[in-house]
Amino acid sequence: xxxAETIAAVATPAGVGGIGVVRIAGxxxxxxxxxxxxxxxxxxxxxxxxFRDMDGSPLDYGIAIFFQAPHSxxxxxxxxxxxxxxxxxxxxxxxxxVQLGARIAxxxxxxxxxxxxGKIDLVQAEAIADLIEARTAKSARLxxxxxxxxxxxxxxxxxxxxxxxRTLVEANLDFPEDSTDRxxxxxxxxxxxxLLEKTTExxxxxxxxxxxxxxxxxxxxxxxxxxxxxxxxxxAGDEIAIVTHVPGTTRDVLREEIAIDGIPVRLIDTAGLxxxxxxxEQEGVRRARRAVQQAxxxxxxxxxxxxxxxxxxxxxxLQGIQRTIVRNKLDLLRESGYxxxxxxxxxxxxxxxxxxxxxxxxxxxxxxxxxxxxxxxxCFLTRRRHLDALExxxxxxxxxxxxxxxxxxxxxxxxxxxxxxxxGEVTGVFSSEDLLDRIFSSFCIGK
Ligand SMILES: Nc1nc2c(c(=O)[nH]1)N(C=O)[C@@H](CNc1ccc(C(=O)N[C@@H](CCC(=O)O)C(=O)O)cc1)CN2
Numbered sequence: 001x002x003x004a005e006t007i008a009a010v011a012t013p014a015g016v017g018g019i020g021v022v023r024i025a026g027x028x029x030x031x032x033x034x035x036x037x038x039x040x041x042x043x044x045x046x047x048x049x050x051f052r053d054m055d056g057s058p059l060d061y062g063i064a065i066f067f068q069a070p071h072s073x074x075x076x077x078x079x080x081x082x083x084x085x086x087x088x089x090x091x092x093x094x095x096x097x098v099q100l101g102a103r104i105a106x107x108x109x110x111x112x113x114x115x116x117x118g119k120i121d122l123v124q125a126e127a128i129a130d131l132i133e134a135r136t137a138k139s140a141r142l143x144x145x146x147x148x149x150x151x152x153x154x155x156x157x158x159x160x161x162x163x164x165x166r167t168l169v170e171a172n173l174d175f176p177e178d179s180t181d182r183x184x185x186x187x188x189x190x191x192x193x194x195l196l197e198k199t200t201e202x203x204x205x206x207x208x209x210x211x212x213x214x215x216x217x218x219x220x221x222x223x224x225x226x227x228x229x230x231x232x233x234x235x236a237g238d239e240i241a242i243v244t245h246v247p248g249t250t251r252d253v254l255r256e257e258i259a260i261d262g263i264p265v266r267l268i269d270t271a272g273l274x275x276x277x278x279x280x281e282q283e284g285v286r287r288a289r290r291a292v293q294q295a296x297x298x299x300x301x302x303x304x305x306x307x308x309x310x311x312x313x314x315x316x317x318l319q320g321i322q323r324t325i326v327r328n329k330l331d332l333l334r335e336s337g338y339x340x341x342x343x344x345x346x347x348x349x350x351x352x353x354x355x356x357x358x359x360x361x362x363x364x365x366x367x368x369x370x371x372x373x374x375x376x377x378x379c380f381l382t383r384r385r386h387l388d389a390l391e392x393x394x395x396x397x398x399x400x401x402x403x404x405x406x407x408x409x410x411x412x413x414x415x416x417x418x419x420x421x422x423x424g425e426v427t428g429v430f431s432s433e434d435l436l437d438r439i440f441s442s443f444c445i446g447k
Contacts, residue, residue: 006026007024007026007102007106008023008097009110011080011446012085014087016086020085023078023080023081024078025078032101036051036097041066045066046063047066048062051081062082064080065079065082074113074117081097107442108447111440112440121427123151124152126383127143135215135257135259135264138263139264145380145381146380155202159429162420165192166420172409189405192401192404192412192416202390203387203394205382212264213381216260216297216368217296218268218296218365219295219297220232220270220299221270226303227303231299234352235362261366263366265365295322296322298323299323300325302326304328304335322368324368326348327348327350329351330349331356335349337350385426386426389422390423393422
Protein backbone atom coordinates (compact mmCIF):
# COMPACT_ATOMS: atom_id res chain seq x y z
CA UNK A 1 0.00 0.00 0.00
CA UNK A 2 2.70 2.53 0.96
CA UNK A 3 4.50 4.24 -1.93
CA ALA A 4 8.21 3.69 -2.45
CA GLU A 5 9.17 7.32 -2.82
CA THR A 6 9.30 9.79 0.02
CA ILE A 7 7.87 13.20 -0.81
CA ALA A 8 8.16 16.52 0.97
CA ALA A 9 6.81 20.05 0.67
CA VAL A 10 6.16 23.17 2.65
CA ALA A 11 2.48 22.74 3.54
CA THR A 12 1.85 26.29 4.72
CA PRO A 13 1.45 29.27 2.37
CA ALA A 14 4.50 31.06 1.02
CA GLY A 15 5.46 34.14 2.98
CA VAL A 16 5.92 35.06 6.59
CA GLY A 17 3.78 33.64 9.39
CA GLY A 18 3.93 32.47 12.97
CA ILE A 19 4.43 28.85 12.08
CA GLY A 20 5.40 27.03 8.90
CA VAL A 21 5.03 23.31 8.30
CA VAL A 22 7.20 20.98 6.25
CA ARG A 23 5.36 17.75 5.57
CA ILE A 24 7.15 14.54 4.62
CA ALA A 25 5.44 11.30 3.58
CA GLY A 26 6.88 7.93 2.67
CA UNK A 27 9.13 5.10 3.82
CA UNK A 28 12.21 7.28 4.48
CA UNK A 29 10.36 9.27 7.17
CA UNK A 30 11.80 7.20 10.04
CA UNK A 31 15.39 7.67 8.83
CA UNK A 32 14.82 11.38 8.18
CA UNK A 33 13.39 11.84 11.71
CA UNK A 34 16.39 10.09 13.24
CA UNK A 35 18.77 12.39 11.35
CA UNK A 36 16.99 15.68 11.96
CA UNK A 37 15.46 15.07 15.40
CA UNK A 38 17.82 12.42 16.72
CA UNK A 39 14.87 10.05 17.19
CA UNK A 40 11.47 9.07 15.82
CA UNK A 41 8.90 10.87 17.98
CA UNK A 42 6.13 8.90 19.63
CA UNK A 43 3.33 8.63 17.01
CA UNK A 44 0.64 11.32 17.02
CA UNK A 45 2.22 13.30 19.86
CA UNK A 46 3.33 16.91 19.37
CA UNK A 47 6.98 16.79 20.36
CA UNK A 48 9.18 19.86 20.87
CA UNK A 49 12.59 19.28 19.34
CA UNK A 50 15.61 20.86 17.76
CA PHE A 51 15.73 20.41 13.97
CA ARG A 52 19.37 19.70 13.21
CA ASP A 53 21.37 20.35 10.09
CA MET A 54 23.90 17.95 8.54
CA ASP A 55 26.73 19.07 10.84
CA GLY A 56 24.49 18.83 13.91
CA SER A 57 23.99 22.59 14.22
CA PRO A 58 20.43 23.71 14.96
CA LEU A 59 18.32 24.80 11.96
CA ASP A 60 15.28 25.64 14.04
CA TYR A 61 13.52 24.69 17.25
CA GLY A 62 9.98 23.52 16.67
CA ILE A 63 7.29 20.90 17.00
CA ALA A 64 7.47 17.53 15.27
CA ILE A 65 4.55 15.17 14.78
CA PHE A 66 5.00 11.63 13.52
CA PHE A 67 2.04 9.73 12.07
CA GLN A 68 2.73 6.04 11.68
CA ALA A 69 1.45 4.25 8.57
CA PRO A 70 -1.34 3.52 7.94
CA HIS A 71 -2.78 5.99 10.45
CA SER A 72 -2.00 9.20 8.63
CA UNK A 73 -3.55 11.53 6.10
CA UNK A 74 -1.95 9.72 3.15
CA UNK A 75 -1.67 6.28 4.75
CA UNK A 76 2.16 6.48 4.59
CA UNK A 77 4.49 7.31 7.45
CA UNK A 78 4.26 11.08 7.80
CA UNK A 79 6.48 13.51 9.64
CA UNK A 80 5.42 17.09 10.14
CA UNK A 81 8.06 19.60 11.13
CA UNK A 82 6.38 22.73 12.49
CA UNK A 83 9.04 25.39 12.40
CA UNK A 84 9.00 29.16 12.45
CA UNK A 85 7.08 30.57 9.53
CA UNK A 86 9.68 32.28 7.37
CA UNK A 87 10.62 31.37 3.80
CA UNK A 88 14.36 31.05 4.50
CA UNK A 89 14.03 28.74 7.47
CA UNK A 90 11.37 26.56 5.81
CA UNK A 91 13.46 26.32 2.68
CA UNK A 92 16.47 25.24 4.74
CA UNK A 93 14.43 22.53 6.49
CA UNK A 94 13.06 21.33 3.16
CA UNK A 95 16.55 21.21 1.65
CA UNK A 96 17.78 19.15 4.57
CA UNK A 97 14.88 16.73 4.10
CA VAL A 98 15.65 16.41 0.38
CA GLN A 99 19.33 15.76 1.21
CA LEU A 100 18.11 12.87 3.32
CA GLY A 101 16.34 11.19 0.41
CA ALA A 102 12.96 12.83 -0.03
CA ARG A 103 11.97 14.53 -3.25
CA ILE A 104 9.82 17.64 -3.62
CA ALA A 105 6.15 16.69 -3.94
CA UNK A 106 4.15 17.65 -6.99
CA UNK A 107 1.08 19.85 -6.41
CA UNK A 108 -1.71 17.68 -5.01
CA UNK A 109 0.58 14.67 -4.52
CA UNK A 110 -0.23 14.20 -0.82
CA UNK A 111 -3.94 14.13 -1.63
CA UNK A 112 -3.28 11.86 -4.60
CA UNK A 113 -1.51 9.42 -2.29
CA UNK A 114 -4.37 9.58 0.19
CA UNK A 115 -6.64 8.63 -2.72
CA UNK A 116 -4.38 5.87 -4.08
CA UNK A 117 -4.03 4.42 -0.57
CA GLY A 118 -7.80 4.35 -0.18
CA LYS A 119 -7.89 6.96 2.60
CA ILE A 120 -10.26 9.20 0.65
CA ASP A 121 -12.18 8.84 -2.59
CA LEU A 122 -11.97 11.15 -5.58
CA VAL A 123 -14.93 13.28 -4.50
CA GLN A 124 -13.26 13.87 -1.13
CA ALA A 125 -9.93 14.70 -2.74
CA GLU A 126 -11.67 17.27 -4.92
CA ALA A 127 -13.47 18.58 -1.84
CA ILE A 128 -10.11 19.32 -0.20
CA ALA A 129 -9.14 21.52 -3.15
CA ASP A 130 -12.56 23.14 -3.17
CA LEU A 131 -12.44 23.80 0.56
CA ILE A 132 -9.08 25.52 0.25
CA GLU A 133 -10.27 27.57 -2.69
CA ALA A 134 -13.80 28.26 -1.42
CA ARG A 135 -14.82 31.83 -2.15
CA THR A 136 -17.75 32.08 0.24
CA ALA A 137 -18.52 30.67 3.69
CA LYS A 138 -21.41 28.70 2.23
CA SER A 139 -19.17 27.11 -0.42
CA ALA A 140 -16.72 26.16 2.31
CA ARG A 141 -19.47 24.55 4.39
CA LEU A 142 -20.64 22.52 1.40
CA UNK A 143 -17.04 21.46 0.69
CA UNK A 144 -16.70 20.18 4.26
CA UNK A 145 -19.84 18.10 3.77
CA UNK A 146 -18.32 16.62 0.61
CA UNK A 147 -15.07 15.98 2.50
CA UNK A 148 -17.00 14.20 5.25
CA UNK A 149 -18.28 11.86 2.57
CA UNK A 150 -21.96 12.86 2.50
CA UNK A 151 -22.07 12.93 -1.30
CA UNK A 152 -19.85 9.85 -1.65
CA UNK A 153 -22.24 7.87 0.56
CA UNK A 154 -25.20 8.78 -1.67
CA UNK A 155 -23.20 7.61 -4.70
CA UNK A 156 -22.09 4.49 -2.85
CA UNK A 157 -25.67 3.52 -1.93
CA UNK A 158 -26.81 3.95 -5.52
CA UNK A 159 -23.81 1.99 -6.75
CA UNK A 160 -24.62 -0.88 -4.39
CA UNK A 161 -28.19 -0.88 -5.71
CA UNK A 162 -26.92 -1.20 -9.27
CA UNK A 163 -24.44 -3.90 -8.26
CA UNK A 164 -27.16 -5.92 -6.56
CA UNK A 165 -29.39 -5.76 -9.58
CA ARG A 166 -26.48 -6.69 -11.82
CA THR A 167 -25.84 -9.77 -9.69
CA LEU A 168 -29.46 -10.75 -9.95
CA VAL A 169 -29.65 -10.28 -13.71
CA GLU A 170 -26.29 -11.91 -14.39
CA ALA A 171 -27.03 -14.91 -12.15
CA ASN A 172 -30.20 -15.36 -14.11
CA LEU A 173 -28.13 -15.38 -17.30
CA ASP A 174 -25.97 -18.22 -16.00
CA PHE A 175 -28.72 -20.18 -14.28
CA PRO A 176 -31.99 -19.34 -16.01
CA GLU A 177 -33.59 -22.39 -14.40
CA ASP A 178 -33.22 -20.64 -11.00
CA SER A 179 -35.33 -17.67 -12.05
CA THR A 180 -37.79 -16.38 -9.50
CA ASP A 181 -40.41 -13.64 -9.28
CA ARG A 182 -37.58 -11.19 -8.64
CA UNK A 183 -36.05 -11.93 -12.01
CA UNK A 184 -39.09 -11.58 -14.22
CA UNK A 185 -38.85 -8.63 -16.63
CA UNK A 186 -41.51 -6.57 -14.85
CA UNK A 187 -39.75 -6.91 -11.48
CA UNK A 188 -36.40 -5.99 -13.04
CA UNK A 189 -38.06 -3.03 -14.76
CA UNK A 190 -39.42 -1.88 -11.41
CA UNK A 191 -35.98 -2.13 -9.82
CA UNK A 192 -34.45 -0.07 -12.60
CA UNK A 193 -37.18 2.55 -12.19
CA UNK A 194 -36.26 2.94 -8.56
CA LEU A 195 -32.55 3.30 -9.44
CA LEU A 196 -33.45 5.89 -12.07
CA GLU A 197 -35.40 7.84 -9.50
CA LYS A 198 -32.48 7.87 -7.08
CA THR A 199 -30.13 8.97 -9.85
CA THR A 200 -32.43 11.83 -10.81
CA GLU A 201 -32.57 12.94 -7.18
CA UNK A 202 -28.78 13.03 -6.87
CA UNK A 203 -28.51 14.90 -10.17
CA UNK A 204 -30.92 17.54 -8.88
CA UNK A 205 -28.83 18.03 -5.73
CA UNK A 206 -25.66 18.13 -7.79
CA UNK A 207 -27.17 20.79 -10.02
CA UNK A 208 -28.28 22.85 -7.04
CA UNK A 209 -24.81 22.90 -5.57
CA UNK A 210 -22.73 23.57 -8.65
CA UNK A 211 -23.43 27.31 -8.47
CA UNK A 212 -21.72 27.51 -5.04
CA UNK A 213 -18.52 26.19 -6.55
CA UNK A 214 -18.55 27.76 -9.96
CA UNK A 215 -20.38 30.93 -9.08
CA UNK A 216 -22.07 33.23 -11.50
CA UNK A 217 -20.39 35.50 -14.01
CA UNK A 218 -22.20 38.77 -14.20
CA UNK A 219 -21.16 41.32 -16.78
CA UNK A 220 -22.01 44.98 -16.37
CA UNK A 221 -22.32 46.48 -19.84
CA UNK A 222 -23.87 49.49 -21.49
CA UNK A 223 -23.14 52.69 -23.29
CA UNK A 224 -20.38 54.98 -22.01
CA UNK A 225 -21.33 57.08 -19.03
CA UNK A 226 -24.43 55.05 -18.19
CA UNK A 227 -22.95 54.50 -14.74
CA UNK A 228 -21.59 50.99 -15.07
CA UNK A 229 -18.62 51.55 -12.80
CA UNK A 230 -20.74 53.31 -10.16
CA UNK A 231 -23.11 50.36 -10.21
CA UNK A 232 -20.24 47.94 -9.92
CA UNK A 233 -18.86 49.88 -6.97
CA UNK A 234 -22.26 50.04 -5.32
CA UNK A 235 -22.62 46.25 -5.65
CA ALA A 236 -19.07 45.51 -4.59
CA GLY A 237 -19.28 47.94 -1.72
CA ASP A 238 -15.99 49.71 -2.33
CA GLU A 239 -14.28 51.85 -4.89
CA ILE A 240 -12.58 49.52 -7.31
CA ALA A 241 -13.20 51.11 -10.68
CA ILE A 242 -12.28 54.68 -11.46
CA VAL A 243 -15.53 56.52 -11.90
CA THR A 244 -15.55 59.80 -13.76
CA HIS A 245 -18.02 61.67 -15.89
CA VAL A 246 -15.76 61.48 -18.92
CA PRO A 247 -17.24 58.92 -21.33
CA GLY A 248 -14.91 56.03 -22.08
CA THR A 249 -13.05 56.00 -18.72
CA THR A 250 -13.19 52.26 -18.23
CA ARG A 251 -10.96 50.97 -20.95
CA ASP A 252 -10.26 47.53 -19.67
CA VAL A 253 -12.37 44.81 -18.17
CA LEU A 254 -12.45 45.03 -14.37
CA ARG A 255 -13.31 42.12 -12.18
CA GLU A 256 -14.55 41.91 -8.63
CA GLU A 257 -15.76 39.01 -6.54
CA ILE A 258 -18.81 39.50 -4.44
CA ALA A 259 -21.05 37.05 -2.60
CA ILE A 260 -24.79 37.03 -2.99
CA ASP A 261 -26.31 34.77 -0.37
CA GLY A 262 -23.19 32.63 -0.26
CA ILE A 263 -22.96 32.35 -4.03
CA PRO A 264 -19.67 33.59 -5.44
CA VAL A 265 -20.41 36.19 -8.10
CA ARG A 266 -17.74 37.43 -10.48
CA LEU A 267 -18.68 40.95 -11.44
CA ILE A 268 -17.11 42.10 -14.66
CA ASP A 269 -17.22 45.77 -15.50
CA THR A 270 -16.72 46.50 -19.16
CA ALA A 271 -15.79 49.45 -21.23
CA GLY A 272 -18.71 51.28 -22.76
CA LEU A 273 -19.76 49.72 -26.01
CA UNK A 274 -19.37 52.53 -28.46
CA UNK A 275 -17.57 53.28 -31.64
CA UNK A 276 -14.17 54.84 -31.00
CA UNK A 277 -11.11 55.83 -32.97
CA UNK A 278 -8.83 55.46 -29.94
CA UNK A 279 -7.03 52.10 -30.34
CA UNK A 280 -6.84 51.56 -26.57
CA GLU A 281 -10.54 52.15 -26.24
CA GLN A 282 -11.23 49.93 -29.25
CA GLU A 283 -9.44 47.11 -27.49
CA GLY A 284 -11.57 47.76 -24.38
CA VAL A 285 -14.71 47.55 -26.47
CA ARG A 286 -13.51 44.31 -28.04
CA ARG A 287 -12.90 42.80 -24.60
CA ALA A 288 -16.28 44.03 -23.43
CA ARG A 289 -17.97 42.24 -26.33
CA ARG A 290 -16.12 39.03 -25.50
CA ALA A 291 -17.00 39.27 -21.80
CA VAL A 292 -20.65 39.73 -22.72
CA GLN A 293 -20.56 36.59 -24.86
CA GLN A 294 -19.16 34.55 -21.98
CA ALA A 295 -21.40 35.87 -19.22
CA UNK A 296 -24.06 33.89 -17.39
CA UNK A 297 -26.01 37.09 -17.22
CA UNK A 298 -25.61 40.67 -18.40
CA UNK A 299 -26.72 43.75 -16.56
CA UNK A 300 -27.40 46.20 -19.36
CA UNK A 301 -27.07 49.62 -17.77
CA UNK A 302 -28.89 52.54 -19.33
CA UNK A 303 -28.99 56.18 -18.34
CA UNK A 304 -32.52 56.97 -17.14
CA UNK A 305 -32.15 60.48 -18.54
CA UNK A 306 -31.22 59.25 -22.02
CA UNK A 307 -33.78 58.82 -24.75
CA UNK A 308 -35.22 55.37 -25.19
CA UNK A 309 -33.69 55.08 -28.63
CA UNK A 310 -30.27 55.89 -27.25
CA UNK A 311 -30.71 53.39 -24.43
CA UNK A 312 -31.82 50.66 -26.81
CA UNK A 313 -28.69 50.94 -28.95
CA UNK A 314 -26.83 47.62 -28.92
CA UNK A 315 -29.66 45.88 -27.09
CA UNK A 316 -30.18 43.95 -30.33
CA UNK A 317 -26.63 42.65 -29.94
CA LEU A 318 -27.66 40.98 -26.69
CA GLN A 319 -30.16 38.72 -28.42
CA GLY A 320 -30.21 35.29 -26.85
CA ILE A 321 -28.11 36.47 -23.90
CA GLN A 322 -29.72 36.43 -20.48
CA ARG A 323 -29.94 40.02 -19.35
CA THR A 324 -31.57 42.49 -17.08
CA ILE A 325 -31.97 46.15 -18.00
CA VAL A 326 -30.81 48.40 -15.19
CA ARG A 327 -32.11 51.95 -15.53
CA ASN A 328 -29.63 54.03 -13.56
CA LYS A 329 -29.55 57.64 -12.31
CA LEU A 330 -33.14 57.68 -11.06
CA ASP A 331 -32.03 60.35 -8.55
CA LEU A 332 -31.85 62.82 -11.42
CA LEU A 333 -35.52 62.18 -12.16
CA ARG A 334 -36.53 61.95 -8.47
CA GLU A 335 -38.05 58.50 -9.11
CA SER A 336 -38.10 55.57 -6.69
CA GLY A 337 -36.57 52.18 -7.36
CA TYR A 338 -38.72 49.64 -9.17
CA UNK A 339 -38.78 46.33 -10.98
CA UNK A 340 -41.03 45.83 -13.95
CA UNK A 341 -41.58 43.44 -16.80
CA UNK A 342 -41.19 45.12 -20.16
CA UNK A 343 -41.36 43.77 -23.71
CA UNK A 344 -37.56 44.05 -23.76
CA UNK A 345 -37.14 42.04 -20.59
CA UNK A 346 -37.02 42.71 -16.87
CA UNK A 347 -36.12 46.29 -16.06
CA UNK A 348 -34.95 47.52 -12.68
CA UNK A 349 -34.72 51.19 -11.79
CA UNK A 350 -31.93 52.28 -9.46
CA UNK A 351 -29.61 55.05 -8.50
CA UNK A 352 -26.10 53.74 -7.98
CA UNK A 353 -25.23 57.08 -6.35
CA UNK A 354 -27.98 57.21 -3.69
CA UNK A 355 -28.49 53.46 -3.41
CA UNK A 356 -32.13 53.81 -4.42
CA UNK A 357 -33.47 50.52 -5.81
CA UNK A 358 -30.28 48.59 -5.02
CA UNK A 359 -32.05 46.20 -2.60
CA UNK A 360 -34.46 45.35 -5.42
CA UNK A 361 -31.54 44.68 -7.76
CA UNK A 362 -29.74 42.54 -5.16
CA UNK A 363 -32.91 40.50 -4.61
CA UNK A 364 -33.22 40.03 -8.36
CA UNK A 365 -29.58 38.90 -8.65
CA UNK A 366 -30.15 36.43 -5.84
CA UNK A 367 -33.08 34.90 -7.68
CA UNK A 368 -30.95 34.67 -10.84
CA UNK A 369 -28.17 32.92 -9.00
CA UNK A 370 -30.49 30.39 -7.43
CA UNK A 371 -32.60 29.84 -10.55
CA UNK A 372 -31.28 26.29 -10.84
CA UNK A 373 -32.64 25.53 -7.37
CA UNK A 374 -29.88 26.49 -4.99
CA UNK A 375 -31.81 25.26 -2.01
CA UNK A 376 -29.92 23.83 0.95
CA UNK A 377 -31.83 20.56 0.63
CA UNK A 378 -29.70 17.72 -0.78
CA CYS A 379 -27.37 20.32 -2.21
CA PHE A 380 -23.82 19.21 -2.97
CA LEU A 381 -20.74 21.15 -4.01
CA THR A 382 -20.35 19.20 -7.21
CA ARG A 383 -18.24 19.62 -10.29
CA ARG A 384 -19.22 19.37 -13.92
CA ARG A 385 -17.33 16.07 -13.95
CA HIS A 386 -19.68 14.56 -11.36
CA LEU A 387 -22.77 15.72 -13.20
CA ASP A 388 -21.50 14.36 -16.52
CA ALA A 389 -20.84 10.94 -15.00
CA LEU A 390 -24.22 10.94 -13.25
CA GLU A 391 -25.94 11.84 -16.50
CA UNK A 392 -24.17 9.02 -18.31
CA UNK A 393 -25.27 6.70 -15.51
CA UNK A 394 -28.83 7.88 -15.98
CA UNK A 395 -28.66 7.31 -19.74
CA UNK A 396 -27.34 3.77 -19.28
CA UNK A 397 -30.04 2.97 -16.71
CA UNK A 398 -32.64 4.39 -19.02
CA UNK A 399 -31.34 2.17 -21.78
CA UNK A 400 -31.42 -0.84 -19.43
CA UNK A 401 -35.02 0.03 -18.62
CA UNK A 402 -35.94 0.00 -22.31
CA UNK A 403 -34.08 -3.29 -22.82
CA UNK A 404 -35.92 -4.89 -19.92
CA UNK A 405 -39.13 -4.39 -21.89
CA UNK A 406 -38.06 -5.60 -25.28
CA UNK A 407 -34.84 -7.59 -25.09
CA UNK A 408 -33.32 -10.43 -23.17
CA UNK A 409 -31.41 -10.15 -19.90
CA UNK A 410 -28.05 -10.10 -21.74
CA UNK A 411 -28.63 -6.58 -22.97
CA UNK A 412 -30.05 -5.44 -19.64
CA UNK A 413 -26.93 -6.79 -17.94
CA UNK A 414 -24.74 -4.98 -20.43
CA UNK A 415 -26.41 -1.61 -19.79
CA UNK A 416 -26.35 -2.10 -16.05
CA UNK A 417 -22.64 -2.80 -16.29
CA UNK A 418 -22.19 0.47 -18.17
CA UNK A 419 -24.25 2.37 -15.58
CA UNK A 420 -22.19 0.87 -12.77
CA UNK A 421 -18.92 1.86 -14.41
CA UNK A 422 -20.03 5.41 -15.22
CA UNK A 423 -21.14 5.94 -11.63
CA GLY A 424 -17.85 4.55 -10.39
CA GLU A 425 -16.07 7.41 -12.13
CA VAL A 426 -17.56 9.87 -9.66
CA THR A 427 -15.79 8.50 -6.60
CA GLY A 428 -12.88 7.19 -8.66
CA VAL A 429 -13.52 3.44 -8.29
CA PHE A 430 -13.09 3.41 -12.06
CA SER A 431 -10.81 6.17 -13.20
CA SER A 432 -8.12 6.62 -15.79
CA GLU A 433 -4.64 7.83 -14.93
CA ASP A 434 -5.31 10.73 -17.24
CA LEU A 435 -8.30 11.90 -15.24
CA LEU A 436 -6.42 11.54 -11.97
CA ASP A 437 -3.47 13.54 -13.27
CA ARG A 438 -5.79 16.26 -14.47
CA ILE A 439 -7.57 16.49 -11.14
CA PHE A 440 -4.58 16.40 -8.84
CA SER A 441 -2.32 18.65 -10.89
CA SER A 442 -4.76 21.51 -10.32
CA PHE A 443 -4.13 21.33 -6.55
CA CYS A 444 -1.81 23.70 -4.77
CA ILE A 445 1.68 22.76 -3.62
CA GLY A 446 1.93 20.91 -0.32
CA LYS A 447 -1.63 19.64 -0.53
N1 LIG B 1 -1.14 19.34 11.15
C1 LIG B 1 -2.01 19.00 10.20
N2 LIG B 1 -3.20 19.58 10.15
C2 LIG B 1 -4.08 19.22 9.18
C3 LIG B 1 -3.75 18.24 8.21
C4 LIG B 1 -2.46 17.65 8.30
O1 LIG B 1 -2.06 16.80 7.49
N3 LIG B 1 -1.65 18.04 9.31
N4 LIG B 1 -4.66 17.91 7.23
C5 LIG B 1 -4.31 17.33 6.03
O2 LIG B 1 -4.85 17.57 4.99
C6 LIG B 1 -6.07 18.25 7.43
C7 LIG B 1 -6.69 17.23 8.33
N5 LIG B 1 -6.73 15.94 7.71
C8 LIG B 1 -6.26 14.78 8.28
C9 LIG B 1 -6.86 13.59 7.91
C10 LIG B 1 -6.46 12.43 8.51
C11 LIG B 1 -5.45 12.42 9.45
C12 LIG B 1 -5.05 11.14 10.14
O3 LIG B 1 -4.11 11.10 10.90
N6 LIG B 1 -5.78 10.05 9.92
C13 LIG B 1 -5.50 8.78 10.46
C14 LIG B 1 -5.90 8.63 11.91
C15 LIG B 1 -7.32 8.97 12.21
C16 LIG B 1 -7.64 8.85 13.69
O4 LIG B 1 -6.86 8.35 14.47
O5 LIG B 1 -8.76 9.27 14.05
C17 LIG B 1 -6.14 7.70 9.62
O6 LIG B 1 -6.98 8.03 8.78
O7 LIG B 1 -5.78 6.54 9.79
C18 LIG B 1 -4.82 13.61 9.78
C19 LIG B 1 -5.23 14.80 9.19
C20 LIG B 1 -6.19 19.63 8.01
N7 LIG B 1 -5.29 19.82 9.13
